[in-house]
Amino acid sequence: MRRSTGTPIALRLSALFTLVALGVFVLIGSALYRQVDRSLDLLPAAELDARFSVLESTLNRYGTPEHWAKINNKLNLLAEEDRRIRFWVVSGNPAYEYGQPDGQVRHFAEGPPGMRDLHLADSPYPYKVLLSELPALGERPPLRFLIGIDTETFWQAQHSLLLAIVGLAVLGVLLASLLSYWVARIGLRPLLALSAEAQALAPPRLHGRLQTQDLAPELAQFADAFNAALDRVSQAYSRLEAFNADVAHELRSPLTNLIGQTQVALTRGRSAEHYFEVLQSNLEELERLRSIINDMLFLASADQGTKATALTQASLAEEVATTLDYLDYILEDAQVSVTVSGDAQAPIEKAQLRRALINLLNNAVQHTAPHQVIEVRIETGPDQVSIAVSNPGPAITEAHLPLLFERFYRVDAARSNSGGGNHGLGLAIVKAIALMHGGDVFVRSSAGTNTFGICLPSAQGRGFAP
Structure with a gap:
């Protein structure tokens, strides 16, 4: 048995579930990281605002050199308590400065008040700095007060969060892949069972059928x-x-x-x-x-799909008459007569149609008693024409009608006269000729009359140009 070299369905489903899980983890992880990143970005600013609000009243209350010395001591204590925090005071009077501001800090202090990042040469991470402008008070000139916080801890927290999210996403994708493969294998068990049942069916044991109970x-x-x-x-x-x-x-x-x-x-x-x-x-x-x-x-x-190609627009009544001339001696021996009614034009391959007519008329003659009449009716429809050959005879059981145009099929009880060179292929050839012309066959049995016929596309139905 030839085995398929394609990818198993379980692996395909597992891969699809893995891609879906990856997409979900990426979306959720990205949204979570951005939200936490915004929250972490707000923490330094909140802490600087809180510290400045504590110092602001003190800075704006005293303006003498004696009080300024106390403020310097307080700033020293605060800086020692939290090494992340740095203070600078920039002024036109060096006596009122703090933190030994260098050129970079002085240049930064010339900017507009507010919260900005300051990159110092001695730190790999930027400082979040709150710049405030204090007006002159007493002997104290106007000041630029800077309070900054090192963002290293916040950057490290962001980095740790990113690693955690990526690690959890990878772990989640791996778990989703394994679980989806397991679930797919379980889900495909009914299909595997059906496959095993199907493999047990082989000629001549074709009577078995797949069980459909309890299936999805x-x-x-x-x-x-x-x-x-x-x-x-x-x-x-x-x-x-x-x-x-x-x-x-x-x-x-x-x-x-x-x-x-x-x-x-x-x-x-x-x-x-x-x-x-x-x-x-x-x-x-x-x-x-x-x-x-x-x-x-x-x-x-x-x-094999052979089609009638040498089509000629012709009168069906003339073709029936030509066929009857050919069968004249057979009709005379059988002592039956034929009547023809109607006419129609249709694109046909004459030799093939005459062969079909000979078989239809032979079939009627073989099952018609002497001194009876066979009727041939030619009718025109919207897109097709039909030739019906009717002969009097015993009724044919309804169950046999669809099978009468099959090869070698005979209904012995109803149509026992199968001798005379008839070998059970005549009606099958009629059907083949009809299909070659793009048409079909029909059979009816009622009121003591059996009718066999052929339908052909008309010139309009075929789009035939004579």
């Missing part, structure tokens, strides 16, 4: 479709077996006759006249064999 709707729909396909295959297989048996039977009869007559003729010396009769009888059997083989080859060609 999707699998039940698949099982129903598979069972319907099995029904069609089983019917086709049965018909093929019957066809092979019929072919063997049809070929065996003339071959048996040929062999038997030849063996009898060779048992002892015969006259020339006797040998002539044997050869003539053998010729008839050979003609019958040739007819069967030609019909089977024609049907095989039709099965």
Whole structure:
């Protein structure tokens, strides 16, 4: 058995679930990181505002050098308590400065008041700095007060958060992949069971069907479709077996006759006249064999999709009349007559249509009692034309009607007269010719009349330009 080299469904589903999980983790992680990043960014500013609000009243209350010395001591204590915090005071009077501001700090202090980042050479991380402008008070000149906080801890917290989110996302994706593969394997167990059931079905054991009970709707729909396909295959297989048996039977009869007559003729010396009769009888059997083989080859060609291409716009009534002339001696021997009504124009391949008409009329003649009438009706529809051949006879059971155009199919009880060279392929050839023209066949049985016919596309229906 040839095994598929494609990717298993379980792995495909697992990969899809993994991609979905990855997308979800990325979206949630990104949203969480941005939210926490904004929150962490607000913490330094909040802490600087809180510290400045504590110092602001003191800075704006005293303006003498004595009090300023106390303020310096307080700033020293605050800086020692929290090494992250740094203070600078920039003034035109060096006596009122603090923190030994260098050129970079002085340049920063010239900017507008507010919260900004200050990058110092001795720190790899920027300082978040709150710049305030204090007006002159007493002996104190106007001041620029800067309070800054080192953001290293906040950057490290952001980095740790990013690593945690990425690690959790990777772990979550791996877990989702494993769990999705496990879930997919469990979900596909019914499909594997159906596959095992299907593998057990093989000719000639085609009577079994897939069980559809307790299946999911999707699998039940698949099982129903598979069972319907099995029904069609089983019917086709049965018909093929019957066809092979019929072919063997049809070929065996003339071959048996040929062999038997030849063996009898060779048992002892015969006259020339006797040998002539044997050869003539053998010729008839050979003609019958040739007819069967030609019909089977024609049907095989039709099965391969051969279409009628040499189409000619013609009168169907004229084609029926030509066919009746050809069958005149058969009708005379059978002592039946034929009436024709209606006419229509249609694009046809004349030789093929005449062959179909011969088979339809032969079929009617074989099942019509002497001194009765066969009716041929030609009717025109919107996009097609039809030729119906009706003969009086016993009714055909409804169950047999769809099968009458199958190869070698006979209803012995209703249509027992199957001799005279008829080998069960005539109506099958009619159907093949109809399909080659893009048409179809039909059969009806009612009120003591059996009707077999053929439908063909009209010139309008086919878009044929004569």
